Amino acid sequence: MEDKKGAGIVPDDKIDLRGVLCPINFVQTKLKLEEMEMNQILEVILDDGDPMRNVPRSVKEEGHKIIKVEKLPDSSYKLLIRKEAE
Amino acid sequence: MADEESATMEGLKSTLRKESRKLHLDFNELKSGGFIKQTQKNLFTVRLRCPGGKVTSERMKKAAEIAEKYGNGEVHISVRQSIEVPYVHYQHFDEIAASLREIDWSVASCGPRVRVPTACAGCTYNPNGITDTQGMCAEVDKRYFGTPTGHHKFKVSFSGCPIDCFRTREMDLGFQGVLEPMLIEELCNGCELCVKGCEEGALIMDGDIPVRDWDKCIYCGDCVKVCPVDSMVSKRIGWLARAGGKHGKHPYFSYEIANFLTDEQVFSLIEKTVVWYRDNAVGRERIGGAIERLGLDKYMDEVVVPLGLEAVRDPKDRMKYYAKGNYYGR
Numbered sequence: 550m551e552d553k554k555g556a557g558i559v560p561d562d563k564i565d566l567r568g569v570l571c572p573i574n575f576v577q578t579k580l581k582l583e584e585m586e587m588n589q590i591l592e593v594i595l596d597d598g599d600p601m602r603n604v605p606r607s608v609k610e611e612g613h614k615i616i617k618v619e620k621l622p623d624s625s626y627k628l629l630i631r632k633e634a635e
Numbered sequence: 636m637a638d639e640e641s642a643t644m645e646g647l648k649s650t651l652r653k654e655s656r657k658l659h660l661d662f663n664e665l666k667s668g669g670f671i672k673q674t675q676k677n678l679f680t681v682r683l684r685c686p687g688g689k690v691t692s693e694r695m696k697k698a699a700e701i702a703e704k705y706g707n708g709e710v711h712i713s714v715r716q717s718i719e720v721p722y723v724h725y726q727h728f729d730e731i732a733a734s735l736r737e738i739d740w741s742v743a744s745c746g747p748r749v750r751v752p753t754a755c756a757g758c759t760y761n762p763n764g765i766t767d768t769q770g771m772c773a774e775v776d777k778r779y780f781g782t783p784t785g786h787h788k789f790k791v792s793f794s795g796c797p798i799d800c801f802r803t804r805e806m807d808l809g810f811q812g813v814l815e816p817m818l819i820e821e822l823c824n825g826c827e828l829c830v831k832g833c834e835e836g837a838l839i840m841d842g843d844i845p846v847r848d849w850d851k852c853i854y855c856g857d858c859v860k861v862c863p864v865d866s867m868v869s870k871r872i873g874w875l876a877r878a879g880g881k882h883g884k885h886p887y888f889s890y891e892i893a894n895f896l897t898d899e900q901v902f903s904l905i906e907k908t909v910v911w912y913r914d915n916a917v918g919r920e921r922i923g924g925a926i927e928r929l930g931l932d933k934y935m936d937e938v939v940v941p942l943g944l945e946a947v948r949d950p951k952d953r954m955k956y957y958a959k960g961n962y963y964g965r
Contacts, residue, residue: 601831606861610762615863618826626831 558617558629560592561585567625571599575607582613582632591630594621601626643910647782668781669742670728673721680711680721681731684743686776687754687769687793688716697738701731715790716753717743747919749782749789749909757795757812764795765856765872766812771898779905786916789909790881797855797875797956804889807922808908809877810901813894814856815870820844822866829858829867835955851955854894874901876944878908878934879923887923890931891953893944900944907938 564581566574578593585591595601605615605628612634619627669682683698690698698718702710707722723731735741743751752775755761757768772793779791794801794811803809825843837851838858845858845867854875858867873895880889896904908922911934916925926934939946947953 597831601828602834605828605863606832606857609861609863615826615828618828 561589563592565594571603575604585632593628595626597624668746679723680719681723682743683718684741685717686751687772747784747787749779752791754793755800765814766795768793768795785913787919787921797853803877805880805882810874813854813875814872816859817870819866828861832857832861879926881921881923891947893946911938
């Protein structure tokens with residue numbers, strides 16, 4: 550079983566969505582996940598505020614799993630998402 | 636529901652049957668009363684019955700057919716989600732009623748009656764939806780549509796979540812979906828997404844665990860919907876009931892009166908409230924007027940308490956649902 554905090558996981562792909570507004574940030578996340586294989590890990594960087602309020606929930610609704618949330622020094626957030634749905 | 640109330644509800648419906656016989660129209664047509672006089676002599680707007688704004692393609696075709704044949708080829712969407720066909724001559728009422736009957740449809744209501752209920756999409760396809768607004772709306776329409784109140788109109792609406800697109804605060808009785816969240820601490824990984832997702836500021840982190848301020852939580856369920864490890868879960872869902880709202884020349888914002896009603900309790904509350912309204916209102920006042928005149932406590936004691944509902948009585952418990960300085964809960 551993986552670490553409860555998801556530490557030590559290396560992402561398969563990355564997308565930096567700082568400065569990208571809702572819902573474009575979610576659409577870009579979705580497109581990226583579509584290109585990836587099942588169970589691969591995507592790292593997403595999101596601004597605080599609306600993006601953090603909306604994108605994680607939409608990712609969950611799509612059937613994927615958020616395995617790590619980490620606050621960055623510039624107050625944005627780094628999320629690790631495991632692709633769990635086609 | 637007690638027998639006494641059923642008898643009174645039946646009493647109201649029998650008045651309606653007499654009313655329709657007097658006017659030589661079919662009971663089911665008239666119970667509606669959905670023919671609305673226009674400025675133009677002899678012309679009426681025919682309001683079609685569209686509970687929850689849900690209209691099948693078969694019914695849309697019928698509305699178009701009626702508009703072309705008897706109206707001016709246009710329809711108008713009423714503020715309560717019903718399709719209306721304007722510019723219809725009253726001589727065609729019977730033909731239109733017969734034509735609607737062919738596909739098991741009918742005109743809607745106007746006058747001092749329980750109106751066609753309105754509703755959002757609810758949980759069926761809206762991601763914010765908590766409760767089945769369309770299902771309840773259809774059932775309420777089936778059970779109570781057209782019931783005469785003896786005073787004025789009586790409007791019911793359903794919103795599936797606290798965003799309240801269907802303005803339950805402006806209804807004689809409004810029902811809004813609510814979800815009571817619960818944290819399973821052992822499963823929580825302290826990711827804080829629920830804190831980020833809560834627009835009410837009801838959650839803060841205490842170490843690795845989110846802690847809730849129930850005086851701020853409005854039961855929207857956003858924390859449950861975002862939780863990636865399913866540690867924030869739904870303990871129960873139900874309906875927040877509001878009574879006494881109206882719009883018009885002198886609008887009222889309703890009062891939150893009871894929380895977490897089951898579907899069955901919604902039906903009981905509608906029945907008991909309509910009977911209370913008939914017995915307590917004066918002239919053409921709406922139930923909000925009766926509540927203002929007689930005091931909310933009387934309504935609470937005579938309707939909400941006997942039904943054993945989870946009453947909202949303390950004005951402080953209403954404050955969190957309103958913008959500061961603009962609420963009835965002061």
